Amino acid sequence: MSASGFEVFRSRNAVLEYLIPTTPGASLHQASIKLKDMAQTAVPGSSLGNNRPTYIYKMVLLGSTSVGKSSLAYRYVKNDFKESLPTVGCSFFTQTIQLETATIKLEIWDTAGQEKYHSVCHLYYRGAHAALLVYDLTNKETLNRAKQWLMELEKEFLPDEIVIALVGNKTDLADEREVAAEDGEEFARSRSLLFMETSAKSNHQVNDVFMAVAQELLRREGKKAAVPSTGDRQRLDLQASRTRRGCCHV
Numbered sequence: 001m002s003a004s005g006f007e008v009f010r011s012r013n014a015v016l017e018y019l020i021p022t023t024p025g026a027s028l029h030q031a032s033i034k035l036k037d038m039a040q041t042a043v044p045g046s047s048l049g050n051n052r053p054t055y056i057y058k059m060v061l062l063g064s065t066s067v068g069k070s071s072l073a074y075r076y077v078k079n080d081f082k083e084s085l086p087t088v089g090c091s092f093f094t095q096t097i098q099l100e101t102a103t104i105k106l107e108i109w110d111t112a113g114q115e116k117y118h119s120v121c122h123l124y125y126r127g128a129h130a131a132l133l134v135y136d137l138t139n140k141e142t143l144n145r146a147k148q149w150l151m152e153l154e155k156e157f158l159p160d161e162i163v164i165a166l167v168g169n170k171t172d173l174a175d176e177r178e179v180a181a182e183d184g185e186e187f188a189r190s191r192s193l194l195f196m197e198t199s200a201k202s203n204h205q206v207n208d209v210f211m212a213v214a215q216e217l218l219r220r221e222g223k224k225a226a227v228p229s230t231g232d233r234q235r236l237d238l239q240a241s242r243t244r245r246g247c248c249h250v
C-alpha cells in the first residue's frame with residue numbers, strides 16, 4: 001500500500017507498522033532493522049466479556065530529532081531503553097490500558113523529528129486524539145520547536161478536540177539541563193497543556209505521562225456524555241462521536 005510517497009510496511013502480527021519513504025536514498029534497511037528490533041506481541045483484548053467500554057485513541061509523538069520520542073514509546077511499550085533508535089518516517093505501536101471504568105487502546109504514532117520528514121508530518125497527526133510534544137531539556141532550541149508544533153496543532157484542531165501534553169525528556173542529564181522545569185511548566189499552564197518531565201533512560205515518569213493523557217481522554221469522554229441533548233440530535237452526536245473518537249463497546 002502506498003500513501004503520499006510512503007510505503008506502509010506491516011509486521012506479521014499487524015501491531016507494528018512503518019511508513020517508509022519511497023524516495024531514493026531512503027534507508028529501508030534501517031527501517032527493517034528497527035521493525036525487527038521493536039516487534040512486539042499483541043495485547044489480548046481482555047475487556048471481552050465485561051461491560052467496560054473500550055476506547056481507541058490515536059496519539060502522536062512530535063518533537064525535534066533526538067529528543068527521545070522513540071525512546072519514550074519504546075520504554076512505555078517494551079519497558080526497555082536502547083541507545084540508538086533513529087526513526088525513518090513513522091513507526092507505530094499499540095498499548096492497552098485497563099482502567100477501572102474503561103479499557104483504553106492507545107495507537108501510538110512515533111514520527112521522525114528530522115526536518116526532511118516535516119512536510120508529511122501533518123499526515124501523521126491528522127485525526128489524532130492526543131499528542132505528546134516532546135523536547136529535550138538539555139537543549140533549549142527543542143522547546144522552541146515544540147512551541148512551533150503546538151501552533152501547527154492549533155491550526156488543525158479545535159481547543160478541546162485534542163489532549164496535548166508537553167514533555168521535557170532526559171531528566172537523568174541533570175548537569176546538562178538548559179530548560180528549567182518551571183519554564184516548561186509555566187508554558188504548559190499558559191496554553192492549558194498537561195506537563196511532565198521524564199527520562200526514557202532511567203524510566204522516570206514515562207508510564208505516568210501516558211497514563212495522565214489516557215485519564216484526561218477518559219475524563220473528556222465522561223464530560224461529553226454528561227452534556228444533555230435530546231432526540232435526533234443525541235443520536236447524531238453519538239454517531240459523530242463514535243466515528244471521530246473510534247469508540248466501541250466490546
Ligand SMILES: Nc1nc2c(ncn2[C@@H]2O[C@H](COP(=O)(O)OP(=O)(O)OP(=O)(O)O)[C@@H](O)[C@H]2O)c(=O)[nH]1
Pocket residue numbers: 063064065066067068069070071072082083084085086087088111112113114169170171172173198199200201202
Ligand atoms: N540520557 C538520555 N538519553 C536519552 C533519553 N531518551 C533518549 N535518549 C537518547 O537520545 C537519542 C535520541 O533518542 P530517540 O529516541 O531516537 O529520539 P527521537 O526523538 O525518536 O529521534 P528521531 O527518531 O530522530 O526523531 C538516543 O541516543 C537515545 O539513546 C533519556 O531519557 N536520557
